[in-house]
Amino acid sequence: MKDIVGRLDRAFNPRSVAVVGDKMEMGYMWLRSLANFQGRVYSVQIDEKELQGIAALGVKNYSSLLDIPDEVDYVIVAVPRAVAPKIVQHCIQKNVGSVMLFTSGFAESNTEEGIRLQENITEMAREAHLNLIGPNCVGIFNPKIGLRHTTDQYWGDGGNVGFISQSGTHATFFTLVGEVNGIRISKSVSYGNAAVLDAADYLEYLGEDEDTKIIGMYIEGVENGRQFFSCLREIARRKPVLIWKGGGTDEGTRATASHTASLAGPPLLWDALIKQCGAIKVDNLDEMVDTIQALLYAKPTTGNRVGLVAMTGGQSVVITDAFARAGFEVPLLTERSYREFASFFNTIGSSYQNPLDISSNLPHLDRIIRCLDILNDDERIDVVVLDLPVVFMTRISWLIPNFFDDLIDALSLYKERSAKPLLAILISAHAESEAIEARKKLVARGIPSFPSFERGANALKKAVAYYKSAALQ
């Protein structure tokens, strides 16, 4: 086990946390985020005006880290930047497990003072072997122990997806958007300017972490490209690693400099690196979420032939375009399949070539499932995709109560007996909130769903490419 893994273990699994400099102006966001932390919480604040508010949260306050009569595993620092070196010094004296600096205004500010302060704390931390996360970040999220950076985040049951993000917003959004898509976090970290610990260190840690099966990364730049390259090459062999590279355009690289003071690196080389390491390239949060959902919930396949089931004619056309454009084959089925369809399928206003247009066979739930079973048994098909428009599902449920819930039950049983991956496409149209509820229900039963044909096709494409690449290793 590499040294860094042992060092970071205490940071990711702290038993005591101290928050330095939380204040009313920020709504005591840090102390409140720790409301369910399964360990001891301390506050450090010298401003008299804040003491009452901190006491009201039931947290014991000290006027210095050094006064806390306990070991401190993880320190959250939210002080003004000029005070940061003093706090880092205290962390060293106190021998804390790690320190995370929410404080910003360092190298990314491109000011003389900011750069000097960052150099200052970096040097101190390196010399003392202090695990410094950030600065300019929101640090660790470990739901299992209730260590969060916002009260919106869940706690209790952890998941199996790790996330490493140079941006706090993306780390937070991923955890929240992921949750409604059946993606739960094992451990995540936002690490900002990466003054001391960089992407490769966190990747090394989550690579070893047994709870983490898939790793997502949002990176703006790395200090040591070769170290990152060899680390990623090794870890991506063991688990899927998805990389979302911020600053993937020449224009975007300007923004990375002022956001996290990162040298973005040429986009072409990042593409090469991701490919060489067998990692998965994604370009935005949606692709990150969709692809991870496909990897988690769709059965693995290296096949390229899709069987498409649409609920209406118009959708049967565009679902086919979407999957064909993404490079999938939409083949005709075997004679045997067609004979079976002929035995029950109402073809007036519908059709079953591939794509299937179920239209007039609705609302017969058993017919939908029978269509899926036929596709599952057809040797010309590798993947089954089902169109589930929320608006129609809702309408049918007016006639047949519980139709959608019954359908989900049936789909779940189908998934258990089928050998091929099943993807649902759940277009919300104007019913966004109903769609989110429906997606949660589906994924709770193990069925991945996507908000558009294009996003579903794209996620499937990335998953298939990953399985193909992994098979070549």
Place this chain on the structure above:
Amino acid sequence: MVMDEIIAAARKEDRTSLTELESKQILKEVGINTTEIRLARSKEEAVARSQELGFPVVLKIVSPDILHKTDVGGVKLSLNNKEDVGNAYDEIISMIKKHQPSAKIQGVSVQPMARPATEVIIGMSKDPQFGPVLMFGLGGILVEILKDISFRIVPLTRRDANEMIREIKGYPILEGYRGQEPANIAVLEQLLLKVSEFVESKPEIKELDINPIFAYRDSALAIDARVILEP
């Protein structure tokens, strides 16, 4: 080791840019197939070298100060006999004296004229974050205009070499489009792997440009090459 001597000699002269002759000697030492190349310091030597190699031959100026040999009239192709070689030698020298009088002339290289084929290029440059990076592409206008090139970070695996060749849009040309002689892909893969190994083992190489390489059905031949050393 020829390579170490060449590098030491360049260092002594305080230059980082190696000549084609030096670059090819280095490539040869690491097992990369290049055209035969011999140095001639006089007209008589040029004729003698061309007779040893057999006609037709190519003459090229050898000078560490000249980056683009063709631009200054420093290259003469398809020389079929002693007279051609002698005249070409004189012409090259006088052209250089006219176009770039300050250039230090080491002599003229004599090389056999290679049979034309599909041209590919392999380059290495260093990225501040990722270190040595290999580039592969088709030669000629395809690389210049269409930027049809692929990159990989050193060290390359076999699979990287395989994929970076197949990744370029012009790949069908290498497969032998419309009856053209196909390139030997396995040989090109080997070549990429050799270059990767070589630049990884010699960190003092700053840049390498093998352009063009003639890709034949059963082999590949480096026609021109240029090595730049780290300062």
